[in-house]
Amino acid sequence: LYKLPLLGRSGKLTGSTDILKMKLSAVLVLLFLSVHQSTSFSTPQHPLQSKTTRLYNASPDSVPNEWQGEILNALKNVIDPDLNQDIVTLGFVKNLKLDENRKVSFDVELTTPACPVKDQFAMECQSLVSGLDWTGEVDVKMTAQPSSMDTDTAGMSQVGAVIAVSSCKGGVGKSTTAVNLAYALQSLGASVGIFDADVYGPSLPTMVTPDDDLVRFVGRQISPLKRNGVSLMSFGYINDGSAVMRGPMVTQLLDQFLSVTNWGALDYLIIDMPPGTGDIQLTLTQRLNITAAVIVTTPQELSFVDVERGIEMFDSVNVPCVAVVENMAYYEKEPDTPKLDYISLEEAFAHKLKEVGACQDVITAEDLASQLVKIAEKSVPQSGSSEKEQVRIFGPGHLRRLSEQWGIEQTYSVPLMNRIAANGDSGTPFILQYPESSQATIFSKLASSVVTEVSKIKFEKASTHPTIKYDKDFHLISIDNDYLKPAELRRACRCAACVEELTGRQILIPSSVPEEIQPLKIYPCGNYAISVDWSDGHKSLYPYRQIRTLLGELAGAEEAKEVEA
Numbered sequence: 001l002y003k004l005p006l007l008g009r010s011g012k013l014t015g016s017t018d019i020l021k022m023k024l025s026a027v028l029v030l031l032f033l034s035v036h037q038s039t040s041f042s043t044p045q046h047p048l049q050s051k052t053t054r055l056y057n058a059s060p061d062s063v064p065n066e067w068q069g070e071i072l073n074a075l076k077n078v079i080d081p082d083l084n085q086d087i088v089t090l091g092f093v094k095n096l097k098l099d100e101n102r103k104v105s106f107d108v109e110l111t112t113p114a115c116p117v118k119d120q121f122a123m124e125c126q127s128l129v130s131g132l133d134w135t136g137e138v139d140v141k142m143t144a145q146p147s148s149m150d151t152d153t154a155g156m157s158q159v160g161a162v163i164a165v166s167s168c169k170g171g172v173g174k175s176t177t178a179v180n181l182a183y184a185l186q187s188l189g190a191s192v193g194i195f196d197a198d199v200y201g202p203s204l205p206t207m208v209t210p211d212d213d214l215v216r217f218v219g220r221q222i223s224p225l226k227r228n229g230v231s232l233m234s235f236g237y238i239n240d241g242s243a244v245m246r247g248p249m250v251t252q253l254l255d256q257f258l259s260v261t262n263w264g265a266l267d268y269l270i271i272d273m274p275p276g277t278g279d280i281q282l283t284l285t286q287r288l289n290i291t292a293a294v295i296v297t298t299p300q301e302l303s304f305v306d307v308e309r310g311i312e313m314f315d316s317v318n319v320p321c322v323a324v325v326e327n328m329a330y331y332e333k334e335p336d337t338p339k340l341d342y343i344s345l346e347e348a349f350a351h352k353l354k355e356v357g358a359c360q361d362v363i364t365a366e367d368l369a370s371q372l373v374k375i376a377e378k379s380v381p382q383s384g385s386s387e388k389e390q391v392r393i394f395g396p397g398h399l400r401r402l403s404e405q406w407g408i409e410q411t412y413s414v415p416l417m418n419r420i421a422a423n424g425d426s427g428t429p430f431i432l433q434y435p436e437s438s439q440a441t442i443f444s445k446l447a448s449s450v451v452t453e454v455s456k457i458k459f460e461k462a463s464t465h466p467t468i469k470y471d472k473d474f475h476l477i478s479i480d481n482d483y484l485k486p487a488e489l490r491r492a493c494r495c496a497a498c499v500e501e502l503t504g505r506q507i508l509i510p511s512s513v514p515e516e517i518q519p520l521k522i523y524p525c526g527n528y529a530i531s532v533d534w535s536d537g538h539k540s541l542y543p544y545r546q547i548r549t550l551l552g553e554l555a556g557a558e559e560a561k562e563v564e565a
Contacts, residue, residue, distance in 0.1 A: 072093065075128060075129070076088045083455070102135055111455040112144055163454070164293040173296060173414070178272040186229060193269045194272065196233065197280070209427030210225035233257065294325065297398070299326060299394040299397035304398040326397050417439060465524070470519050472518075490538070
């Protein structure tokens with residue numbers, strides 16, 4: 001009936017009074033339904049959506065229509081202390097769901113599974129979401145971003161971060177620090193590998209005995225050895241003893257090791273760097289995208305000088321140094337406990353009391369003397385009841401100077417201990433055998449700081465590296481919003497074939513570079529430079545700093561020309 005026309009063509013009411021009443025009733029019903037949208041007459045909805053609507057109209061504690069927004073607003077109170085932003089803005093909250101029983105479930109995807117505050121995050125998320133009036137059970141799942149790396153090295157595409165442990169001086173405990181740092185990271189929940197890059201004197205086979213020494217192949221690659229779940233690879237595992245070969249051969253050997261080893265999915269790969277700042281170290285920084293470096297030193301001035309050189313090397317290749325470990329900083333001495341002859345002391349107390357006339361009765365004087373001896377005995381510290389004394393046999397060290405001069409905030413002092421040395425020789429890492437010791441706590445704190453600093457580095461949204469591409473149509477190299485002619489960049493090459501290394505005199509004749517020269521391939525080299533394969537057969541390496549300087553010089557030359565004109 002409500003479909004019948006209520007008005008005729010003339011605009012007047014049509015039909016009898018009863019029919020008109022029925023038509024008006026039908027129209028009113030339609031208006032009522034359109035306003036209230038009763039679920040009995042509406043089109044089918046998702047069960048959760050229809051239930052949400054009914055609950056919202058039923059009571060003040062019903063599920064709101066914008067329940068996702070309320071949950072996310074509540075979770076914005078969870079702040080990452082390292083990145084100084086809330087987990088919602090950082091994009092950590094994933095897979096937010098609500099079922100018909102009001103159960104809320106979501107994932108918190110962190111930058112690393114070894115995040116030191118993940119348990120705190122879970123508790124805060126649970127409390128904040130449970131505090132909403134309309135929520136029921138809350139299920140928070142802590143996850144981590146999948147590990148990946150932008151590299152052309154086969155077998156390392158699933159490595160999340162590469163940490164170089166370097167000393168630039170031998171014999172300071174660099175390998176000991178690298179091994180215990182790796183197992184400390186594993187104790188935090190991360191998947192870890194150790195690569196011993198010291199071909200001349202490999203330490204890993206002595207310090208860590210693998211679960212088995214079987215070499216397993218994954219296609220045309222080899223799988224690293226394992227000890228307690230940590231992946232291990234060293235030249236010493238493949239060949240007994242150290243390598244006796246020249247530098248270029250060692251560089252090729254390391255390159256083969258990196259390409260042949262299939263590390264699989266790792267959160268952290270620890271590189272036990274060889275001492276020094278030569279070809280091998282530079283090759284590793286160029287071949288690998290090293291995320292950060294941990295510097296190991298000792299308190300002596302001679303070691304500090306070499307550490308400065310190492311930090312400068314990493315700074316030149318744009319690898320941040322995130323922590324300094326001062327090894328063998330002190331040894332712990334048991335406190336001297338005074339030994340007293342309590343019998344003689346008691347007799348002396350009694351004699352003195354009688355002498356001064358404090359007690360006339362002999363028994364009373366002796367009783368009082370005994371009480372005084374007990375008081376004295378209680379005041380004497382017992383063995384093991386006080387903290388051990390730190391004796392710095394090599395001097396006060398230079399941690400403060402390193403922190404002030406280079407801005408390295410994370411500094412740690414590791415004591416000189418016979419147990420740490422003994423474990424290094426036995427093949428079992430110290431932190432595995434003594435996980436509850438105070439020394440193991442130092443390595444755990446170091447691991448937590450490395451996790452924190454690496455997360456900051458990896459999560460920086462604004463990259464410091466320019467985007468460099470070749471535009472073939474316009475025959476220009478674009479560097480962010482600036483442009484260079486290919487010939488200008490080719491003439492700026494500062495390799496040994498183009499520039500004298502000692503004098504800095506340019507060997508390359510600029511006019512010999514044709515304007516039509518083209519870059520065939522542009523690709524990153526480590527964290528600090530790009531490598532360019534030119535159409536004339538030459539290969540150049542350009543640090544990002546050099547490119548920025550070149551752009552500034554060309555811009556200044558153009559401005560000078562405009563002023564002269």
